Every structure is written in C-alpha cells, then in structure tokens.
Amino acid sequence: MAEGTTDVPIAGYSAPRPRAHGSALHRMARRRSTTALLMCVPLFALLAGFVVYPFFYSIYLSTLNRDMTRFIGLFNYQYLLSSNTFHLVIFQSCLFAITAVFLKALIGFILAHVMHNITGPDQKLWRGVLLLPWVIPPALSTLGWWWMIEGSYSAVNWLLQQVGIHPIAFLSSTAWARFWIIMVNVWFGTPFFMIMYLATLKSVPDQLYEAAAIDGATGWQKIRFISFPMLKNIISITTLFSLIVTFANFDIVQILTAGAPANTTHVFATYAFQVGINSGNIPMGSAVSLFMFPILAVFAIFILRGVTRRTREAI
Amino acid sequence: MSSATLAAGAAAPRRGRRPSIARERRWALWTSYIALAIFAVGFLIPPYFELVTSLKTSQEIGAGTDPWFTQHLFFGNYTSIIHNPQFQIFFLNSVKLTIVVVCVTMVISVLAAYALARMRFFGSQMFATGVFLTYLVPESLLFIPLFKELANLHLINNTWALAFVWPTLSVPFCTWILIGYFGSIPKELDEAAMIDGASHLQMLWKIFIPVAMPGIIAATIFAFTVCWGDFLYPLAFLFTSKQMVLTAGIVSTLIHGDVLDWGHIMAANILASAPPILIYAFLMDYYIAGLTAGATKG
Known part of the structure; x- marks a missing residue:
C-alpha cells in the first residue's frame, strides 16, 4: 500500500x-x-x-540435571508434576489469577461507568486520584501493604482491636495470606481496567443512551444492552491481557509472603525464583517457568485475534 | 421534561412513579460522586499509611500508639535517608540505568516502528505481529535462562546487565504504539517530502517524530515506568548493594539491615515512588492515550 x-x-x-x-x-x-x-x-x-x-x-x-552436566530428558517436568508443592503452585496461580482478574474487571467496569457520569475537569481530577495505585511501582507499594498488615501490632490489627476483634496473624494463615495477595493485586490493577473501559465508553455515542432513556430503559438495562455489547471486545482484550500479567505476577507474592506459609501461596514466578535462583537449581526453575508457557500462549493468541478484529473495525 | 409531555396521554398515571430524565441524571450524578469518594478513600489508604509512617520517629512507631495518625510531623527520616550512602547509590543507579534504557528504547522503537509502519518489506506484517507477541511475554517466563545467559556473558551482579534486559520489557510495547501513531499520519505528508527530495531519515526526523510527538511522549513514559518499577530482574541478577537499583534495593537491603526502621523504609519508599507520580501528574493525558492506543491501534 x-x-x-x-x-x-x-x-x-x-x-x-x-x-x-x-x-x-x-x-x-x-x-x-x-x-x-x-x-x-x-x-x-x-x-x-x-x-x-x-x-x-x-x-x-530444563532438560538438564541439577548440575547442568547431563541430559535427563523430561525428568524435571515429571518430577514437578508428581510433587505436592507444585500442585499447590498450580492451584494457587489459577485461584489468584482468576479471582483477581474477575474482581479487577468488575470494579473497573463499575468505576468506569461511575466516572463516565461525571464530566469536565472533575472527571480528570478523580481519574488522577484513582490512577494512583497503578502509578506507584508495585514492589514499593506492596512493601507498604506488608507493613500495614504484617504481625499482631500492624495497623490493620490496631483497627480491628478498636472494634474488639483479636489480632489476626494475617500472613501466617494460608487463607488470609491468599486473601491479601488478591486484595493487593486488585488494588494495584483496577485502575488499568477503569482507564481502558472509560476510554471505550467515551467512544460510545451518547444518542444510544438518550434513546434508551426515552424508551424508559433502567440503568441496568442500559448497561446490559448498550455498554456491554459496545465494550465486549475491549473487555475480552483487557481481561486476557490481565490474566497473562496476573498469572505471571511476581512482585506482590514475593514481598508479601514469598510463598509462606508452607509454600501454600507460591505462584509460578515466585516458585521458579525460589527453586531456580535461591536454591540454585536452574534446570528445575526453568521447567517451573516453562509450565506457564502453554497457558500464556493460548491467551496471547486470543488477544491477538481480538486486537486484529478491533484494528479492522477501526479502518 | 420531553418524556413527560410525550408520555402524558398514554402513561399519565405513571408520572408520579417514573422520574424524569433530568431527575434521573441528577440522582446518577450524586451516586457517582459517593461511589467515587468511597473508592478513592479505599485506594488512597496504603499511600496515606506510608506517608504517615514516614513522618514518625522510630520511638513513636515502636510505642504502639495509633498507627494511622501522628502527633507531630517529623521529617528526620527524610533527611537521614537522603544522606544514607546506600540509598544514594540505589537512586543514582536507578536514574542512570533508566535514562540509558529509555534512550535506547526510543531509538530502537522509533526506527523499527517507522520501517514497519511505512516501508513494507517482505515479512514486515509478520514481524509487527511478532513484536506484539513479545510484548505479551512476561518477565517471569525468562528470568532464569536470562540469569544463565548473563552469567555466561559475565554480567551477573553488574548494574549494566539491566541495560540489556530492560529494553526487552519496554521496546515491544513502544514499537507497537508507535506503529499505530506513525500509521495514522496521512501519506500525503511523506509524498510531499519525498518529492522535495527528503531521505528517509530526514522524513523520520522532520515529519514523523514531530507529528507523532504525543505517541513518542506516551512511549517514553511507558519505558520509564517499566524500568523504574521493575523488581524481578534486579532482584535476580544483582546481589551487592553497590550494583542495586531502588526497588530491589529498598526491599532487600534496607529490610535485612540489623534494625528494621520502618520510618526510614517508608521515607525511602515515598522518595522512590515520587518520580513516576510527578511524571503522571503532569503528563497523564499522554500516558492514558498511549495505554489505550496499545489495545486499539496498530
């Protein structure tokens, strides 16, 4: 051309x-x-x-033995698949990615709509404030979160004590540690969804909503029959993209728990780091990382399809 | 009001129950403000908490008093962290590396994006798709082989190793959004320049870069953010505090010091988060335009 x-x-x-x-x-x-x-x-x-x-x-x-002196085929993969810790890693990675992405998409969707109702310089101000978690390097903000929840004298526990609840050792309990990891990730990632949805909402013609309002549509009907179809493509792109990023997340888990208690909060990235860098078993660590690849590849193909379709529509 | 007049005949009895569009809008506006305020407070709790902690003396932090407020503002943490030689090294390393990587990124991506957007050649379409796919490769997939590769190159525990690996995080996305920006420049512009005898580099320098300035700024901000905030690569490839950069340095070195001085750590944390926050405060619109362009153009 x-x-x-x-x-x-x-x-x-x-x-x-x-x-x-x-x-x-x-x-x-x-x-x-x-x-x-x-x-x-x-x-x-x-x-x-x-x-x-x-x-x-x-x-x-990943096909070498621990000292990287001998070819051992797929033994590393076999070993991982039979290891209980690795089963936990797979479970926790999926639980973490799916829950966190769902919450981020949901809250981002709500926030984008709420933000869309507000016009003019006000919107810019609120957008700036709500974008803050996304702007701070996640490693640094997670350190702040850690200090806020860790230990029985933490700030969150202090608040709980004010209302008469006994301090909870949040990061020593598997369920609570998982909860906080998801919480920090949702806090960090929601602004991204909000911005993406808001930008798309702005491109939806106002007449559609006005026509619906005259026809007597409720707020929910407007979302269900106008916003949702118009945003469908961007929702799937951002969700898949965020699934990749969240699935492969390292910073938050490493700083909050580093896999503790008893390896129950490890995700692929932190487990690969522990095995490959901390324990120096590079082949096994490579194998752990590579287990992510098929899942990421599938997501990537779908994203590419969505983006190509969008580009074609734009032309 | 128009709905009321239109519906007056047919739906007169429902008038009382159905709010007018104007009233509905006002109601929507108020609930929106309330919802936003709730979320804004929730979103701001952690940064606020860091700020409060950084303004306390270590005695006050240790005393177990109200962690959410401070009796008197204490700026000693900031002055002592600024004079802390380790922190100075981290900061300097971060600044040095980020500047280098941002420059390298922009040169590589501007050149490649121009070629891929304007001068189609055999396989250029596939190549552009490949660039997009590498953007989707997360750093945690490759850090272990990279560790071995850098060790083979004798670059382990050397800050400059980051100058090789950080561009892999920033270049694909920057190239991708620049392809989009360059592609949207009308072809008449380069035709005119070509007739005047401009070379490709002149066209790039005198037409494409100035016209696509918003895209260039968005890409620069993105490259800066990625490098400044990266945690995994420095943590995996650097060990000694002389070579460290801010993120990994604050988390690994200051924490594992003999005394856990949280006032200090939080002050360091806030100083390290300040550059990105300032950049966003002034250039947010560019950044958002670039971010959304990444998924829509290209």
Whole structure:
C-alpha cells in the first residue's frame, strides 16, 4: 500500500523511458526495503538475543540435571508434576489469577461507568486520584501493604482491636495470606481496567443512551444492552491481557509472603525464583517457568485475534 | 421534561412513579460522586499509611500508639535517608540505568516502528505481529535462562546487565504504539517530502517524530515506568548493594539491615515512588492515550 501510493508520482517523471522506469522502480524498491531492514536490525537483535534465544535456551536448560552436566530428558517436568508443592503452585496461580482478574474487571467496569457520569475537569481530577495505585511501582507499594498488615501490632490489627476483634496473624494463615495477595493485586490493577473501559465508553455515542432513556430503559438495562455489547471486545482484550500479567505476577507474592506459609501461596514466578535462583537449581526453575508457557500462549493468541478484529473495525 | 409531555396521554398515571430524565441524571450524578469518594478513600489508604509512617520517629512507631495518625510531623527520616550512602547509590543507579534504557528504547522503537509502519518489506506484517507477541511475554517466563545467559556473558551482579534486559520489557510495547501513531499520519505528508527530495531519515526526523510527538511522549513514559518499577530482574541478577537499583534495593537491603526502621523504609519508599507520580501528574493525558492506543491501534 505504502509503495503503491508513494511511488507513483515519482515514477511519473521517468514515464517517457519505460525501460529505465522499470529498473529504476525496481532498484528503488530494493533500496527501500534494504533501508527498512536496516532500521529493524536493532529491534531484531534485541529480541533475538534476549527474548527468543533465552526462550529456547530455557527449554534446553530444563532438560538438564541439577548440575547442568547431563541430559535427563523430561525428568524435571515429571518430577514437578508428581510433587505436592507444585500442585499447590498450580492451584494457587489459577485461584489468584482468576479471582483477581474477575474482581479487577468488575470494579473497573463499575468505576468506569461511575466516572463516565461525571464530566469536565472533575472527571480528570478523580481519574488522577484513582490512577494512583497503578502509578506507584508495585514492589514499593506492596512493601507498604506488608507493613500495614504484617504481625499482631500492624495497623490493620490496631483497627480491628478498636472494634474488639483479636489480632489476626494475617500472613501466617494460608487463607488470609491468599486473601491479601488478591486484595493487593486488585488494588494495584483496577485502575488499568477503569482507564481502558472509560476510554471505550467515551467512544460510545451518547444518542444510544438518550434513546434508551426515552424508551424508559433502567440503568441496568442500559448497561446490559448498550455498554456491554459496545465494550465486549475491549473487555475480552483487557481481561486476557490481565490474566497473562496476573498469572505471571511476581512482585506482590514475593514481598508479601514469598510463598509462606508452607509454600501454600507460591505462584509460578515466585516458585521458579525460589527453586531456580535461591536454591540454585536452574534446570528445575526453568521447567517451573516453562509450565506457564502453554497457558500464556493460548491467551496471547486470543488477544491477538481480538486486537486484529478491533484494528479492522477501526479502518 | 420531553418524556413527560410525550408520555402524558398514554402513561399519565405513571408520572408520579417514573422520574424524569433530568431527575434521573441528577440522582446518577450524586451516586457517582459517593461511589467515587468511597473508592478513592479505599485506594488512597496504603499511600496515606506510608506517608504517615514516614513522618514518625522510630520511638513513636515502636510505642504502639495509633498507627494511622501522628502527633507531630517529623521529617528526620527524610533527611537521614537522603544522606544514607546506600540509598544514594540505589537512586543514582536507578536514574542512570533508566535514562540509558529509555534512550535506547526510543531509538530502537522509533526506527523499527517507522520501517514497519511505512516501508513494507517482505515479512514486515509478520514481524509487527511478532513484536506484539513479545510484548505479551512476561518477565517471569525468562528470568532464569536470562540469569544463565548473563552469567555466561559475565554480567551477573553488574548494574549494566539491566541495560540489556530492560529494553526487552519496554521496546515491544513502544514499537507497537508507535506503529499505530506513525500509521495514522496521512501519506500525503511523506509524498510531499519525498518529492522535495527528503531521505528517509530526514522524513523520520522532520515529519514523523514531530507529528507523532504525543505517541513518542506516551512511549517514553511507558519505558520509564517499566524500568523504574521493575523488581524481578534486579532482584535476580544483582546481589551487592553497590550494583542495586531502588526497588530491589529498598526491599532487600534496607529490610535485612540489623534494625528494621520502618520510618526510614517508608521515607525511602515515598522518595522512590515520587518520580513516576510527578511524571503522571503532569503528563497523564499522554500516558492514558498511549495505554489505550496499545489495545486499539496498530
């Protein structure tokens, strides 16, 4: 397309000499694509060296024994699949990702609608305030959360004591630790959903809502029959995207619990870190990470489909 | 009111029960404000708590008094953390690395996005899709092979290792949104420049970058945020405090010190969160435009 429209006017000058025209055009196209390739070389080198190569290297590493001296085939995978700890990791990763993403999408959806009702500079102000959790580096804000809930003298426990509830050792109990991990993730990630939905809501024509209001639609009906269909595509894209990011999350779990108590709150990333970096078993750690790949790949394919469809609609 | 007049004949008895559109809107507005206020308070609790803690003396933190308020504001934590040599090193490393990586990212992505958006070549479409897919690769998938790869390159426990691995987090998304921004520039502009005899680099520098400035700013902010806030890579690849950057440094070094001084840690935390917060405060619109463009354009 780009060639077609840009080359024509220039080629027009050499029209009287058809033979030269053809070869000049040919040479031009060749030079252009050479320049284009050269411009892509840095990107290509970066991705090849630090994304594609490590990925295949990781597959290779995962087939070695602990000291990386001997090929042991799929033994690492077999071992993980039969290990109870790893079953817990799979369970916790799925529980964490699904619950957290559902809550983020739900609260983000509500907040976007609520925000959409407000107009003018007020909206900008509120949007800025509600975006704050997303802006602070998650590792740093999670440290603040940790200090807020950890131990029996923590700030949350102090509040509970004011209303007569005994202090709870939140991060030493599996259920509470899971609850807080999801809570921190929802706190951090909701603004992203809110922003994405809000931007899409703004592109929905107001007339649709006005027509519905005249027809006597209730608020719920407006959401169900206008907002939801209009937002369907962006909801699926953001949800899938967030599933990937949440599923592969490291910061929050590592800082809040690092897998404690008794490995019950490990997700793939933190377990891979413990096995691969802390205990120095690089092959096993690679295997843990690679278990994420099939799931992520499926999500990625669906995202790509959604994005391509959206782009086509936009054109 | 129009609904009332329209419906007057047919639905006269229902007039009392059905609110008018105007009244309904007012009601929606008030509930919206209330809901927003509740969520805003909830969202602001953790940052507020960090701020309060950072303004307390360690005696007051240890005394077990009300953790949510402080009797008198104490700024000593900030002055002592600013003079803390470790913190200074972390901050300097973070600034140094982030600037380098943001510059590298912008050069790589602007060049590639221009080529992919404007100069189609064999496989360029597939390549653009591939760039988008690498954006979806999470860092936790690759940190272990990268650890081994960096060890082979003798870059483990070296701050500059991050200059190689951080761009993999920032470049794909920046390239992707820039392809979208560049693609939306009318082709007449480059045709005119081409007729005037401009080379590709001149076109990129004099037309595409200035016209796509909002996209460039959004991409720069994104690259900055990713690098400044990254935690896993520095934690995995750096060990000694001379090489550390802020996020991993605050979490691993200050915490594992002999004395857990939470006033200090929270002051460090707030100083480390300040640069992104300031950038967002001034450039939020660009960032949001870029963020939403990532999923819609390209």
